[in-house]
Amino acid sequence: MKDDRLPIVLVILDGLGDRACPELGGRTPCEAADTPVLDRLVSQGMSAVHVPFGPGRATSSEFAHWSLFGFQRIAFPGRAAIEALGVGQSPPVATPLFHLALRAGEPRDGALWLGARARRGHDEADAAALFEALAGRTREGVRFELLALRTGECVLAAHGAGTRAVSDTDALFDHLHPWMRPTALADAPDEAAAHAFARTLEHWLLESREMLIAHPVNRRRQREGLVPLDVAVTKWASWIDPEAPCFQAHTGLRGGAVTDTALYRGLARLLDMRGADLAYDSRDPGGDMRTRLAMAGDLLADCDFVHVHVKATDEAGHTKRPAFKQAVIEAIDAGLEPLLSLADHAIVAVTGDHATPSVGALLHSGDPTPFVVAGPGVRADGIRSFGECHALGGAGGRLAADDVLPLLAGLSNQPFFLGHRPGARETIALPRAPEPMPVL
Template identity: 25%
Template sequence: MKYVVILCDGMADEPLEELEGKTPLEAAHTPNMDRLAKTSEIGMVRTVPEGMAPGSDTANLSVIGYDPRKYYSGRSPLEALSIGAQMGEKDVSFRCNLVTLSEEEEAYEDRRILDHSSGEIPTEDAAVLIDALKKELERDGYRFYVGTSYRHLLIQKDGKVTELTAPHDILTKRIGEYLPEDPVLRDMMIRSYEILKDHPINVKRRQEGKNPANSAWFWGAGTRPALTSFEEKNRVKGAMISAVDLLKGIAVGAGMHNITVEGANGGLHTNYAGKGKAAVKALTEEGFDFVYVHIEAPDEMGHQGSAPDKIQAIESIDSQVIGPVADALKEAGVDFRMLVLPDHPTPVRVRTHVSDPVPYMLYDSTKEAAGKETYCERTGRETGVVIAEGYRMMDHLLGK
């Protein structure tokens, strides 16, 4: 038996008036999901434990089978694992987003976050901007590391974990109340605006009608994580396919293999088909028993507040990943179980994560379950099936 998870980041949503009371998942044309739904187990799963922040970090740890209450030590340390940044036991890492702030205000504190991703800035441009921050802001005990797109890292030697606000949680709000209390971090953020606002990269982005990456924003503080081996824990050899450093970092920490797909960028126009083909190859030719395919696009479109783009992302996943993977595995004569689900909802209306349970669909090529006509939030609730502790979903998928 082979196992595959198609993790559609942030896909779950709420009914929208502009979609005649449907969610983006309900409104999307998803013939492959609906085909599988007819013979699949469908239900709801709570991926974010009560009292914990609804992040992709806690939620994906749950889905991969690690109880966040036990294993979670912060988001950025997982990303540090992905990019090879070394952390001592007392070091603290911070996510360093390149964000777009409003520019008409006099004081930094009065500015507003317009875009947490700076228009999904390409990594090659972002690396130039991070290099500019390194030259001006690095000091003893603080080091910047380049990540992917707008997602980067700052590591503090012998630091202290402090509560910081995720930029996607305060879109359009005045930032003064959300700046770090730590004077060094606060000063770095203020100075980053002066360094970046008129950088040639940003001058060009404005000329092209794109959002400038005009400030650093620190959040997601944490210490070095310690995950147990996925293979030893589950007795299956696993691989991760993701364009996001967080997921790659979870894979590194769990001893899973990271598969890189050319053109996979975490955005709306990522290489969906390439991810699907890589998953099939891993399961049929490369000796892996389990593949986790993470697709960031629905989450990013939720943060952007765009229902049409979120629908497009969902339809692309259906047509270029879910359908082709299921069909290819069947044609190869492979028995498999496929789990399709979001990690958390990212409703278009609020443009940030929420901790509500999410719908899941579990398809088994060797069985015919009594399923539903469609897979969506509504049909997930209608079944009455609820997995209250998300980290137990992995055991359920593996038939333990």
């Protein structure tokens, strides 16, 4: 028999899903958009709705991608670690890591509410000086180290803590919650260690607050009418397991990624995926998309699976302008045209990692996002248009995030054969190169 395995290209339009928008006649931006390329893919392929973790469950991009890549049963290392890898840092392994940011604090009603962030290009020198003052301190046997990320942001490494099982202090939803107290997680493997470190982190952050208030940089900022950056907030508790498998070892596929931000560069680096990075061109979403697909084509020379990430749809959703998100989707659709020819010899899929509503105040929501897959052997299911409501009638039904890669592996003629063990791991696809027996 011939080897008829096919390459896979998965295009993720970040935050593609949405909600019914009154100004679009009750349609989502995707349903309202004129998308002739995606409609052609839908006509020749199979549609589904992608609900990453079930109805109503809102997710971050990093959690969704971890499952989209088939790692849902492997402990998620945390976004702080991934971001550090994505900017070229080498964070310590087996050490608690946290994202730490400088914010302005506003005391109100017995709590501290979070205000302005450090501004790129305006506050770089001030933020660097403040971080320098916070770095290298030891509290209750834990040494805190800072690794630079961006203006006003760094990764906090807690050497000697032994656990990352503490909650965030960054409110994230800072219109609803104040600066929060770190607490031990209810499912902490070592409850005593988690409680002890939560108190240590609390003491370090409160001490940091005192130092930031008194720092000459913030005193000068107040004199000049600038907002002081006088509170440090933490989130995204992380831990890099040096024994965790890479993408190929876990999935059986040689992985590649066309990336656009530190998060996806870091994820590719963490999983040892072949990477190609391109800064997003917000002026030309269609041209940007076309360039990314060309880069994906180049990666296919050495990869079985290529992930292409596009940030534009998520950013459009966060503007809370449905018509703008519709226009961005239409521009991207034109740039997706190369997928039509690629689908002659590869399995190609397009979906979102989550919904970013362009109406209301939500950051992300648990609403579905449309999914389409096309390529040799994929049966057409009679759906003709791309969009959430159209996809509900597709033959693919309702997909969770961890269904996507097994589905694509099966359609590309390389599913893992249950009951057969060609190696130590039960991979998602049939392994590309299992270890051969030595020949005597």
